Amino acid sequence: xxxxxxxxxxxxxxxxxxxxxxxxxxxxxxxxxxxxxxxxxxxxxxxxxxxxxxxxxxxxxxxxxxxxxxxxxxxxxxxxxxxxxxxxxxxxxxxxxxxxxxxxxxxxxxxxxxxxxxxxxxxxxxxxxxxxxxxxxxxxxxxxxxxxxxxxxxxxxxxxxxxxxxxxxxxx
Numbered sequence: 625x626x627x628x629x630x631x632x633x634x635x636x637x638x639x640x641x642x643x644x645x646x647x648x649x650x651x652x653x654x655x656x657x658x659x660x661x662x663x664x665x666x667x668x669x670x671x672x673x674x675x676x677x678x679x680x681x682x683x684x685x686x687x688x689x690x691x692x693x694x695x696x697x698x699x700x701x702x703x704x705x706x707x708x709x710x711x712x713x714x715x716x717x718x719x720x721x722x723x724x725x726x727x728x729x730x731x732x733x734x735x736x737x738x739x740x741x742x743x744x745x746x747x748x749x750x751x752x753x754x755x756x757x758x759x760x761x762x763x764x765x766x767x768x769x770x771x772x773x774x775x776x777x778x779x780x781x782x783x784x785x786x787x788x789x790x791x792x793x794x795x796x
Contacts, residue, residue, distance in 0.1 A: 625678075630681060633677065633678070633681050634681050634684050634685045635685075636685075637675075637677055637681060637682055637684075637685030637686075637704075638685045638689075640675065640685075640704070640706050641685055641686060641689050641691060641694075642689070643708075644706035644707060644708065645707065645708050645709065645710045645734065645735060646706065646707055646709075646710045646711070646712075646713050646714060646732060646733065646734045646735075646747070647691070647694065647704060647705070647706045647713070647732050647733050648704070648705040648706070648713045648714050648717050648729065648731075648732035648744055649694065649697040649698065649702055649703075649704060649705075649729075649730045649731055649732055650702070650703050650705065650717055650721065650727050650728060650729050650730060651700055651701060651702060651703075651727070651728040651730055652676070652701040652702070652703050652726070652727060653701070653725075653726045653727065653728060654726045655724070655726050655727060659724060659726065663716075663717075663720055663727075666716050666720065667705060667707075667712075667713065667716050667717075670707070670709075670712040670713075670715070670716050671707055671708065671709055671712050672705060672706065672707035672709070672712040672713040672716060673705070673706055673707065673713075674703060674704070674705050675703070675704045675705075675706070676702075676703050676704075677702070677704055679695075679698040679699065679700075679702055682695065682698050682702070682704065683695040683698055690736035691733040691736060691738060693738055694731070694732070694733050694738065696731075697730040697731045697732075702730075703727075705717045705732075709752055709753045709754075710734050710735075710747065710753070711747060711748065711750050711751070711752045711753065712752060713732075714732065714744050714745075714747040714748040715747075715748040715752070717729055717744075717748075718744065718745055718748035719748070729741055729744055729745070731743070731744060732744045732747075734747060
């Protein structure tokens with residue numbers, strides 16, 4: 625890798641660290657090409673990305689950022705998972721690490737908050753942004769539906785009363 629490529633890689637990583645809502649660092653202990661491709665595909669489907677970066681270049685990109693201490697996790701063969709959805713990268717990487725012992729989650733960052741292994745696992749357990757939006761919409765719609773049922777109930781009760789009186793008159 626020549627000097628120009630290194631500068632481009634550092635600039636790319638600076639952009640990732642500045643703009644991604646979450647970054648997760650994992651240790652790659654020998655994933656083969658098919659396993660790495662499978663992981664990349666899962667990440668892409670979830671709206672996240674995976675980057676294998678040289679530790680030295682990643683530490684350079686972290687200098688001067690709020691998450692500079694993320695560089696402490698960059699030892700050995702490291703892989704960076706990142707996404708705009710704070711939960712997506714953590715969820716996929718934690719799930720993949722449970723199935724495959726060749727990858728180990730080390731830690732990460734969400735915004736400017738540093739996360740250790742337990743923090744990343746807790747983040748992975750949270751519902752995604754889309755799921756939270758769906759629940760919020762459901763909660764907002766529920767009172768409106770209940771209100772519609774309540775306002776329709778008196779009219780329904782009146783109709784049943786009139787129907788009962790009508791059937792009594794036919795029987796007499």
